[in-house]
Amino acid sequence: MKRSVTSLLFAAGVAAVIFAGTMSISLPVGAAEKSGGASAAARDSAKSDGALFVEFVSVLRHPRCMNCHSHGDFPRQGDDGHPHTMNVRRGPEGHGVTAEKCTTCHQDHNLAGAHMPPGAPNWGLPPPNMPMIWEGLSDGQICQSIKDPKQNKNRNLDQLVEHLTEDKLVMWGWNPGKGRTPVPMAHDEFSAKVKQWQVAGAPCPAESGKKAETGTIP
DSSP: OHHHHHHHHHHHHHHHHHHHHHHHHHHHHHHHHHHHHHHHHHHHHHHHTTHHHHTTHHHHHSHHHHTTSSSSSSOEETTTTEEOTTOOOOOSSSSEETTEEGGGTOOSSOOSSTTOOOOOTTOSOOOTTSOOOOTTOBHHHHHHHHHOTTTTTSOOHHHHHHHHHHOHHHHGGGSOOTTSOOOSSOHHHHHHHHHHHHHTTOOOOOTTSOBOOSSSOO
């Protein structure tokens, strides 16, 4: 009888040890799973509030883009964004005024030589009724403006993505001619990021996003 009681007590003790060990192992695993879920949720949240747009907005802020999307009724030049030296003005359609038309110097391709007139099809500024000025805007404001048909020449999202990734005037930024700094992000990488943003529903960053400096071009 004593042996039976002793055996039962011993078995109960072993079971208790095994149960305690199981609990000590399972709890950290559960915590790790919870932590992993929280990280995934944080990533999803970042994407939903416009993180995908932030990944490529630096291209839109680059001088090759911003020189035609800055304040003033004139184009800018150089990495410092100084006003066009020929005193060119936007004009009624964005292609200059009177004899100072963009096509007077700019063709549909870059002219050979350092700092020679650059060129691409449809060279010019956005028209005055839709100037598409991004200078001084936050990331979220730029995002909203390029998606707004009243500010982007009535483009829907598919047309906007096509414009950003395939339009020859936009693509000029990666091949601006000798003596000019091209857009630093590879075009394939930029296109992929834009299309990822489109697939996600083209979310925009919160209004607390980064703002461009006013008065200078980054």
